[in-house]
Amino acid sequence: MRLIERFRLFIAYFFRFVGFPIEPSIIKVGTPDQNSPVLITANFNLTVERLLKNLRGIDCYVLIAPSNGINVWCGACGGDFTTDSVISIVKTSGINEIVSHRTLILPQLSAPGINPVIIKKELGWDAKFGPVYAKDIKGYIENQFEKTDEQKRITFPLKKRTEMANIYFFIVLLLFSIPYWIAAIFLPMLNLLLYLETLIISITIIYGSLIVLPSIPSNSGKIKVLLFGVIILFLVIFFHIIFYINLFDLIWDIIIVILVTLIVGEDFHGLTPTYKSDLGEKSWTQGKKDMKVVFGKFKLQPYGAIKINQEECIGCKVCLDVCPRDVYRFNELNNKAEIKQANRCINCNACVNRCLANCLIIE
Numbered sequence: 001m002r003l004i005e006r007f008r009l010f011i012a013y014f015f016r017f018v019g020f021p022i023e024p025s026i027i028k029v030g031t032p033d034q035n036s037p038v039l040i041t042a043n044f045n046l047t048v049e050r051l052l053k054n055l056r057g058i059d060c061y062v063l064i065a066p067s068n069g070i071n072v073w074c075g076a077c078g079g080d081f082t083t084d085s086v087i088s089i090v091k092t093s094g095i096n097e098i099v100s101h102r103t104l105i106l107p108q109l110s111a112p113g114i115n116p117v118i119i120k121k122e123l124g125w126d127a128k129f130g131p132v133y134a135k136d137i138k139g140y141i142e143n144q145f146e147k148t149d150e151q152k153r154i155t156f157p158l159k160k161r162t163e164m165a166n167i168y169f170f171i172v173l174l175l176f177s178i179p180y181w182i183a184a185i186f187l188p189m190l191n192l193l194l195y196l197e198t199l200i201i202s203i204t205i206i207y208g209s210l211i212v213l214p215s216i217p218s219n220s221g222k223i224k225v226l227l228f229g230v231i232i233l234f235l236v237i238f239f240h241i242i243f244y245i246n247l248f249d250l251i252w253d254i255i256i257v258i259l260v261t262l263i264v265g266e267d268f269h270g271l272t273p274t275y276k277s278d279l280g281e282k283s284w285t286q287g288k289k290d291m292k293v294v295f296g297k298f299k300l301q302p303y304g305a306i307k308i309n310q311e312e313c314i315g316c317k318v319c320l321d322v323c324p325r326d327v328y329r330f331n332e333l334n335n336k337a338e339i340k341q342a343n344r345c346i347n348c349n350a351c352v353n354r355c356l357a358n359c360l361i362i363e
């Protein structure tokens, strides 16, 4: 990879909350022909980069649909990666003339925002939700476009949590360091020791909360981070009582603990598909425009409970196909879906929005 390319990816990685759109287009992967699969993704450059990496060895077409440079899940939840995005790229890419079949493979996490029924009506194409992760696409294609249960599930392993922690730390460092050293010119109490203390507190909250995340009780990412922040707050106060540093330091450290916890808690709430998304509804890009979205809505929001009206269920199994959290099971006896583990629901709305009988509700 060329140096400039690496630099571009580095910037996209650390500034991913800004959104880096690439031009909507059609990309040939390998040597596809008229029977090759057609995949769709959002036009966030990191998403495209990772998808193409995982498609090595597969002959297919990839349609890069407009999503304002926002990734698949945030874009689909926030109204940036929509049915219209798919319709527009199918119409403008010329794919109708390139392939002989009429099947589109969508990323599963686009289900909250993309409606295959409308795509069929408007374009005559069948849109299927493929696996959650790009790494599973090869297996999915080889399995005749059928997903295994594992390919439908979303996970949040340590590697991904560390990746997010790196981004949070970068943001905090960026937001904090420059104003701090400018203020330090006029305020002698803002010394190197206080700066290091601040960094240590930030690192502890950011990396600590994400590393121990699965062990913290609660189904909400925000509440998990808040609980962790409270523990750090007590530790900081305890540390100051034992070593009695000075009152200014104590107040400063308390403010830093609260601020970093709030930033990570709110950010975390919306930037991972494993927990309920508030920002998902608005997305970070819109959040930039309206900071109230980021800071004004900070509240301990309880999860709504997913409910099914079984009388109305027509047994289409769409909910089982799009749910990334294994909430449903299918009852073969009455040919209807049932809720197996409601407490795993992250209120992503994929099933509610896609249910063919409108018999699901979150309340």
Ligand code: SF4
Pocket: 306, 322, 323, 324, 325, 326, 327, 344, 345, 346, 347, 348, 349, 350, 351, 352
């Ligand atoms: S049950 Fe919950 S987690 Fe599963 S798709 Fe529906 S809203 Fe999303």
Ligand code: SF4
Pocket: 308, 312, 313, 314, 315, 316, 317, 318, 319, 320, 336, 337, 354, 355, 356, 357, 358, 359, 360
């Ligand atoms: S998507 Fe709706 S109609 Fe289809 S199986 Fe699930 S609950 Fe029933």
